Amino acid sequence: MSVSRGVVIALCGLGLALSPGAGHAFAQNAPEEVAPATNEGPVQSRHQRVIEQVSRRVVKIFGAGRLKNLYAYSSGFLVSPQGHIVTIWSHVLDEQEVTVVLHDGRRFAGRIVGAEPQLDLAVLKIDAEDLPFFDLEEAVSPPVGARVLSFSNMFKVATGDEPVSVLHGVISSRTRLMARRGVFDSAYNGPVLVVDAITNNPGSGGGVLTTRDGMLAGMVGKELRNAQSNTWMNYAIPISELKTAIGDIIAGTFTPRSNPLEAPLASPRFLPIDFGLVLVPDVIQRTPAFIDAVLPNSRASDALLKSNDLVLFVNDQLIQSVRMLREELARLEPGDTLKLVVRRDNLLIPVEIPVPETARKARKRANDPDTHSEEE
Amino acid sequence: MTPPPDSTGFITRRHWLQSASLASLTALLQSPSRTPAADADVLSEQAARVAVVQKCAPSVVAIFGPGGGGGGSGVLITPDGLALTNFHVTSGAGDFMKCGLNNGELYDAVIVGIDPTGDVALIKLFGRDDFPVATLGNSDQLAVGDSCYAMGNPFLLATDFSPTVTYGIISGLHRYQGPAGTFLEYTDCIQVDASINPGNSGGPLFSATGELVGINGRGSFEKRGRVNSGAGYAISINQIKHFLDHLKGGLIVDHATLGAAVATRDDGSVVVTNILDSSEAFRRGLRVDDEIASFAGRPIRSVNQFKNILGIYPKGWKLPLVFRREGRKQEIYVRLRGLHRQSEMTLQPPERPAEEPRPGDKDQEKGRKPGAPKPARPANRAKPKPPEQYAKFLVEKPGFANFHFNQVEQDRALRGLAAWGDFRTPTGPWKLTAHAVAADVPAVFTLGDELCGLVLADGQQAFAQETNAEAKQADEPPATGGLLLALHQMRWLLAKGPQAFSEFHYAGSEPLDGNGPLVDVLAAERFTARTRFLFDRQSGAWIGFDTERDEDVDPCEVRFEGLTEFNGRKFPKLFIVRHADREYGRFELRAANWGDA
Numbered sequence: 026m027s028v029s030r031g032v033v034i035a036l037c038g039l040g041l042a043l044s045p046g047a048g049h050a051f052a053q054n055a056p057e058e059v060a061p062a063t064n065e066g067p068v069q070s071r072h073q074r075v076i077e078q079v080s081r082r083v084v085k086i087f088g089a090g091r092l093k094n095l096y097a098y099s100s101g102f103l104v105s106p107q108g109h110i111v112t113i114w115s116h117v118l119d120e121q122e123v124t125v126v127l128h129d130g131r132r133f134a135g136r137i138v139g140a141e142p143q144l145d146l147a148v149l150k151i152d153a154e155d156l157p158f159f160d161l162e163e164a165v166s167p168p169v170g171a172r173v174l175s176f177s178n179m180f181k182v183a184t185g186d187e188p189v190s191v192l193h194g195v196i197s198s199r200t201r202l203m204a205r206r207g208v209f210d211s212a213y214n215g216p217v218l219v220v221d222a223i224t225n226n227p228g229s230g231g232g233v234l235t236t237r238d239g240m241l242a243g244m245v246g247k248e249l250r251n252a253q254s255n256t257w258m259n260y261a262i263p264i265s266e267l268k269t270a271i272g273d274i275i276a277g278t279f280t281p282r283s284n285p286l287e288a289p290l291a292s293p294r295f296l297p298i299d300f301g302l303v304l305v306p307d308v309i310q311r312t313p314a315f316i317d318a319v320l321p322n323s324r325a326s327d328a329l330l331k332s333n334d335l336v337l338f339v340n341d342q343l344i345q346s347v348r349m350l351r352e353e354l355a356r357l358e359p360g361d362t363l364k365l366v367v368r369r370d371n372l373l374i375p376v377e378i379p380v381p382e383t384a385r386k387a388r389k390r391a392n393d394p395d396t397h398s399e400e401e
Numbered sequence: 402m403t404p405p406p407d408s409t410g411f412i413t414r415r416h417w418l419q420s421a422s423l424a425s426l427t428a429l430l431q432s433p434s435r436t437p438a439a440d441a442d443v444l445s446e447q448a449a450r451v452a453v454v455q456k457c458a459p460s461v462v463a464i465f466g467p468g469g470g471g472g473g474s475g476v477l478i479t480p481d482g483l484a485l486t487n488f489h490v491t492s493g494a495g496d497f498m499k500c501g502l503n504n505g506e507l508y509d510a511v512i513v514g515i516d517p518t519g520d521v522a523l524i525k526l527f528g529r530d531d532f533p534v535a536t537l538g539n540s541d542q543l544a545v546g547d548s549c550y551a552m553g554n555p556f557l558l559a560t561d562f563s564p565t566v567t568y569g570i571i572s573g574l575h576r577y578q579g580p581a582g583t584f585l586e587y588t589d590c591i592q593v594d595a596s597i598n599p600g601n602s603g604g605p606l607f608s609a610t611g612e613l614v615g616i617n618g619r620g621s622f623e624k625r626g627r628v629n630s631g632a633g634y635a636i637s638i639n640q641i642k643h644f645l646d647h648l649k650g651g652l653i654v655d656h657a658t659l660g661a662a663v664a665t666r667d668d669g670s671v672v673v674t675n676i677l678d679s680s681e682a683f684r685r686g687l688r689v690d691d692e693i694a695s696f697a698g699r700p701i702r703s704v705n706q707f708k709n710i711l712g713i714y715p716k717g718w719k720l721p722l723v724f725r726r727e728g729r730k731q732e733i734y735v736r737l738r739g740l741h742r743q744s745e746m747t748l749q750p751p752e753r754p755a756e757e758p759r760p761g762d763k764d765q766e767k768g769r770k771p772g773a774p775k776p777a778r779p780a781n782r783a784k785p786k787p788p789e790q791y792a793k794f795l796v797e798k799p800g801f802a803n804f805h806f807n808q809v810e811q812d813r814a815l816r817g818l819a820a821w822g823d824f825r826t827p828t829g830p831w832k833l834t835a836h837a838v839a840a841d842v843p844a845v846f847t848l849g850d851e852l853c854g855l856v857l858a859d860g861q862q863a864f865a866q867e868t869n870a871e872a873k874q875a876d877e878p879p880a881t882g883g884l885l886l887a888l889h890q891m892r893w894l895l896a897k898g899p900q901a902f903s904e905f906h907y908a909g910s911e912p913l914d915g916n917g918p919l920v921d922v923l924a925a926e927r928f929t930a931r932t933r934f935l936f937d938r939q940s941g942a943w944i945g946f947d948t949e950r951d952e953d954v955d956p957c958e959v960r961f962e963g964l965t966e967f968n969g970r971k972f973p974k975l976f977i978v979r980h981a982d983r984e985y986g987r988f989e990l991r992a993a994n995w996g997d998a
Contacts, residue, residue: 073546076546180632191545193570
């Protein structure tokens with residue numbers, strides 16, 4: 026995250042300064058809401074109705090693997106009565122089919138219609154009709170200081186027909202997302218709505234950010250952490266940024282700017298080769314993460330890794346594919362320790378490898394030409 | 402926090418610009434300068450929030466261990482000092498605690514009752530009979546989106562004991578948070594986005610109007626270094642209300658199981674997949690493959706929902722269950738079994754309190770001011786000596802959190818016997834001459850110390866039950882569940898008193914027969930027979946009792962009506978006898994001989 030802390034503080038201050046004004050504008054839109062706080066009846070009931078109506082349009086998404094305590098779950102929202110669902114592009118969608126659970130507990134198989142990794146966007150389809158949905162044409166662009174609600178299945182708290190979680194907050198700033206480091210390398214670098222509530226949690230991605238009266242404003246983004254300050258970024262991608270691509274995907278006229286499986290790297294981040302690892306070619310949907318070769322004089326050879334070792338865990342995360350291993354390596358920060366568990370014959374072997382200072386230096390060490398010239 | 406220089410400059414420039422434009426505006430309008438007024442609605446909402454905080458804060462308790470260490474919160478609910486908190490707070494602090502209120506005063510406190518499964522504990526503060534208290538609300542009336550306030554002592558910031566207030570909304574209701582390593586289970590709980598942090602444990606969740614709706618105790622802390630992550634969980638006050646009398650009685654409370662396993666089928670229905678044939682549910686007719694339609698009056702659409710409902714009731718409560726078999730619905734009342742064995746309940750979980758600040762926890766270290774209390778220690782250290790004047794308020798007895806409070810509650814419930822008169826002085830057997838209403842025949846009961854008998858219809862039928870250690874406890878007369886044994890236990894209580902039972906304790910309160918008024922329960926044991934004496938919670942009147950000959954058999958249920966004077970002492974005019982969900986018969990008392998010498 027390259028937004029400096031000082032600027033964020035300043036923007037928060039601005040947001041707070043504006044909020045009474047925003048509240049006033051909101052009151053003008055909905056005059057019946059102006060009621061003294063002591064007489065909360067009508068305000069509360071309208072508020073509850075708004076929350077109920079938004080909740081009906083948000084879905085829970087579970088990856089087909091459904092392994093316990095792996096974040097193979099996320100959120101999404103309906104954008105057509107025929108079951109088109111917008112969600113975040115993530116490894117939950119590794120399988121061609123996922124399970125979608127509606128607000129009423131009905132379960133459907135969800136099929137990926139299209140994706141645009143540069144927008145962190147994917148569109149799913151379930152076979153259903155007459156569903157409640159968000160009309161993307163009615164999406165709004167709330168100002169900084171506006172009060173907002175976020176809806177998502179964070180922490181997988183809801184599973185069946187339970188409603189998703191609702192959080193409240195204020196838009197702290199509108200800014201460009203420039204998260205370009207390690208785990209928080211994000212392909213998306215367009216405008217985002219930064220919020221002061223802790224909206225971005227495991228499973229929150231693909232949820233919705235709405236105004237207090239339930240108007241769709243954004244899609245809740247991925248979890249992003251600043252490794253230096255250990256602070257987390259809470260943001261949503263404005264619908265205005267996604268609308269065209271969603272429309273094109275649904276219409277079948279979409280050409281992705283990038284291949285989902287080969288999303289371009291925004292900045293240098295760790296690759297298997299940085300550790301002296303060569304993985305088997307990623308040929309199928311879930312290629313098992315076998316080590317094809319280990320470069321001599323590399324960190325992997327120092328750790329006595331061998332060809333044909335199967336990587337099972339990276340830092341306690343179960344690794345299901347070559348792609349997931351690449352993702353996990355890319356999440357590492359300089360100074361971290363890479364903890365692997367590999368299977369060799371019938372033995373499980375734990376290995377610890379210190380992560381190099383920078384991805385580039387490591388690659389030089391491994392005599393690999395630096396293909397990423399971007400400065401940090 | 403010092404802002405970086407560049408941002409300081411930024412703010413200054415902005416201020417300068419603002420003042421410049423304000424100055425020019427003022428000049429333009431030729432009117433005296435004034436600060437722009439805030440929106441009236443914003444100000445009134447703010448004033449309402451301040452009022453709620455001022456109303457609620459005096460009842461919030463900062464809980465410390467006896468040595469001043471600790472890390473928990475609580476809330477006062479009675480003027481004589483009863484306060485709710487989390488079990489994982491008291492289990493770390495020990496039987497005696499120090500409690501701070503926002504008046505800056507520190508009070509001694511003792512453990513009263515605990516609910517290890519539900520993570521609730523009741524403590525009593527000493528020193529006042531006019532403690533400020535929270536008003537208990539109705540958590541079933543909450544809606545997602547409602548405002549709420551969490552109060553407590555997160556990160557032990559309040560060295561003057563005035564609580565930290567965090568404000569948020571209800572994010573979810575009826576959440577199920579399964580056991581995490583121990584038998585702690587949060588069922589039907591309230592999810593909030595108000596910050597819940599280490600040290601908030603046991604503190605109150607207040608509704609928008611300042612009513613107590615929950616006890617904060619948990620959060621989803623994955624990946625965030627054990628600090629708030631936007632999802633905190635509170636135990637609903639409505640669940641706690643079910644257990645409150647149990648807790649006041651110094652009990653280690655247990656939760657319940659139906660004795661049957663359920664699963665969700667593909668069509669969304671919840672069906673019985675396994676059932677213990679020793680369970681009451683089985684005896685009432687529930688079988689494998691029956692579909693559970695509703696439980697305790699709430700419809701069942703998922704296994705989590707079923708667990709949610711089951712989790713909010715104490716062991717031993719009777720609840721209605723509606724099941725569907727081949728399209729036909731049937732309602733039964735089932736008394737719930739205990740979730741744990743007694744031996745499991747008396748063992749203290751070895752775990753550290755879930756939200757105690759950890760030494761070496763970076764955020765915690767930073768948040769703690771110099772001189773602030775140190776993080777709590779594990780409970781199993783050598784016990785510090787209790788404060789001398791309060792030592793008598795702790796009576797240790799296996800199976801109880803604090804038997805002192807059980808004795809207090811026993812004495813309260815037993816006051817219901819006073820209206821009946823003195824049955825202690827006569828020593829001979831009782832002779833009760835009654836009329837069996839349905840059969841329209843005379844019924845004569847003779848109840849002695851070692852033998853009880855019933856003669857029906859002037860000798861056409863006779864039944865007897867020996868009452869000593871060797872005797873077989875029989876179902877006499879048949880299909881009553883052991884009426885003679887039951888009446889013997891009743892006489893034993895009146896003629897010999899509670900001390901004459903091998904076991905006698907206050908067992909909390911419950912709705913009479915699953916749908917009636919709340920009754921206090923006194924549990925008694927003599928030989929293998931167990932009796933639950935029932936007293937109306939409101940009036941204190943003794944209204945009946947259930948006697949079980951043995952475990953896992955249906956009890957003989959006796960209910961009284963019309964307390965009338967017989968031969969110098971009061972006794973019920975009518976006895977209604979039930980067994981296994983059917984009425985066996987009614988006996989109308991005509992005359993009584995109490996065995997006076």
